[in-house]
Amino acid sequence: MESLGIHRDSELSISLVDEDEMSALHVRWMDEPGATDVLSFPMDEMKPHSAAQGPGMVGDIVLCPDFAVKQAKDAGHSLQEELELLTVHGVLHLLGYDHRESEEKKVMFGLQEEFLGKWRSKA
Numbered sequence: 001m002e003s004l005g006i007h008r009d010s011e012l013s014i015s016l017v018d019e020d021e022m023s024a025l026h027v028r029w030m031d032e033p034g035a036t037d038v039l040s041f042p043m044d045e046m047k048p049h050s051a052a053q054g055p056g057m058v059g060d061i062v063l064c065p066d067f068a069v070k071q072a073k074d075a076g077h078s079l080q081e082e083l084e085l086l087t088v089h090g091v092l093h094l095l096g097y098d099h100r101e102s103e104e105k106k107v108m109f110g111l112q113e114e115f116l117g118k119w120r121s122k123a
Helices: 019-030 065-075 079-094 102-122
Strands: 011-016 038-042 057-063
Touching: 011 079, 019 038, 019 065, 038 079, 057 079, 065 079, 079 102
Parallel strands: 011 057
Antiparallel strands: 038 057
């Protein structure tokens, strides 16, 4: 988040839920049925590289490991790697990135891969 200009003292909440809870959240907040892998709920409308941005509440990310384990298997990597990807994906959503349009997707997924690469090279 610091590389996107978010103050290092900003707060972020990450919750892990089962498929039933994720399905309920997905219906309640997105009006879409069934579980999903990650949901993001921004709080202070923090944006990347905003001038004079102090610490704030970035928002909440909700992950569903039960759902993610299936995706990890399909992608041929570990659950850990999938949860790392989903966490970065969720943070980018909190900061206003999206992937509805092809150009948006190119930017967001490019950042996602860049950040994951940096994270994993330090591990």
